[in-house]
Amino acid sequence: MRHDNRNPRLKMLTRFHSALAALLLSTSTLAAQDITLHSDIGPAEDAEVVDVSKYESKRDGSYIVGFSNVAVINSWTAQLVEEANYRASTLPQIERYIVTDANNDPSKQVSDVEDMLAQGADAIVINPANPVALVPVLERAYEDGVVVIVVTADANTDKVTAKIMADQVKFGTDGGEFLVDAMGGEGNVIALRGIAGLSVDDDRFNGAADVIGENPDMEIIAEEYASWSYDQARQACESLALAHPQIDGVWSSGGAMTQACVEVFNEFGRDLVPMTGEANNGFFRTWKENQDAGFDSIAPQNPTWAVGEGIALAVAILEGQEVYDYYAVTADPYTAADLDELYRPDLNDSYWVGSTLPEEKLQELFGN
Structure with missing residues (x-):
């Protein structure tokens, strides 16, 4: 040991190896950091921890994730898709991201999900067009070991991995x-x-x-x-x-x-x-x-970012992170007292308040 310390070349090599090991440890720690979900969602009162060991065989840090959308029928659903796309882009673990649109047709959405399964999807995030019609294909995907996340609209089955639902x-x-x-x-x-x-x-x-x-x-x-x-x-x-x-x-x-x-x-x-x-x-x-x-109103919230959080939740499950099987969004409604703070005259009518999109993207999509 004394000899090693007296050898300048060996001493320098030892220091290099130590620095490299520290860098690799730091990098792996960063890679293993938990995926943080939006602060306005949390486990529902009766939520249970997901058994992530079921998906251990898929855990390679590179995943195919599909989002089956019910339809783009208005500005809310259009922003929802943009929020989901942006959230997916922030997750380097996603190798392929597949998006489909069922045009509000449950039979087409069943076909969309089947196509994702045929492409080897590791996870499917869906807002179902119908609470009953999608149940068989979702249950089959779940039983085949695919992560299934139901978001925004419900499906009448417990045979899914997790749900994120606004109240x-x-x-x-x-x-x-x-x-x-x-x-x-x-x-x-x-x-x-x-x-x-x-x-x-x-x-x-x-x-x-x-x-x-x-x-x-x-x-x-x-x-x-x-x-x-x-x-x-x-x-x-x-x-x-x-x-x-x-x-x-x-x-x-x-x-x-x-x-x-x-x-x-x-x-x-x-x-x-x-x-x-x-x-x-x-x-x-x-x-x-x-x-x-004299007009007055109230503005309940139904966040456009919920599906994006479903995508993040799917990746967290694939990565083995401890999460729950049911998350609730229970934001309070806005009143007249909030109008001056929340109204954006620099954005057009199609913008839905509370977006997680970066300002540059908001201006690109909704700037006047």
């Missing part, structure tokens, strides 16, 4: 409670709904209907599906306004639909009534522009 019942309940207070517990309500058959829409509407139904002097007199779309909501609100001369409140399953309905009421010369909205920049602009006319 859609709370979305509807928050809006229903706002209308009860704003309308003094009486009057006629029309409802603008999303897409028939989707659990998201059913949960939101049922949450609102339960609250409104507790008030005997309030009634939901009509409802129309408008696919969370501005254009379809204009037609739906026009039809409802023409058919019902007495409307005292509007419950809406989405901000773009509320924005359209405010404009319809103004064009028809109808007094603006309380309407529920959502955390969307176009709706926030419309809300601000009509405050002097």
Whole structure:
């Protein structure tokens, strides 16, 4: 040992090896760092730790990850895809990232998932077009050892690896409670709904209907599906306004639909009534522009970044990280007090508030 220390060349070589070992240890530590999920999601009350050992055979740090999207039908789903793509780009463990669009067709989405499996997907992240139709293919993927993450809309099975769900019942309940207070517990309500058959829409509407139904002097007199779309909501609100001369409140399953309905009421010369909205920049602009006319609303959140976090969760599971099988998003709704802080006049109406996209990307996608 004394001889080694007296040998300058050997001493230098020893120091080099020590430095290299320290660098390799530091690099491996960084590579093994946990993937951190968004601060606004957390394990649900009854969540259990995922058995990640099931996926140990796949653990090579280079994965094929598929995202099966239900459809790009409006600005919210378009931003959702961008958020998912960006999140995937931040995960170097993803070797191939596959994105499909089912065009709101459950049978096509089944085929999309089967195609991903044929391509050797290690993980599939999905927002299902139907809570029942996708169950067989998802269960088969799960039983074949593929990580299956269900996000945003639910599937009626526990044979998946994990779920990330916003509290859609709370979305509807928050809006229903706002209308009860704003309308003094009486009057006629029309409802603008999303897409028939989707659990998201059913949960939101049922949450609102339960609250409104507790008030005997309030009634939901009509409802129309408008696919969370501005254009379809204009037609739906026009039809409802023409058919019902007495409307005292509007419950809406989405901000773009509320924005359209405010404009319809103004064009028809109808007094603006309380309407529920959502955390969307176009709706926030419309809300601000009509405050002097006495308009008020509430904006529940349904984050566009949830699917991106599903992709991150899938990679975390493949990497053997300790995670849970059910994560909940329970963000509080925005009120008039939040408008000045959250409204972005430098971005267009299509921007959904609370994005995780970098500012450069926001300006590219939504800059005026």
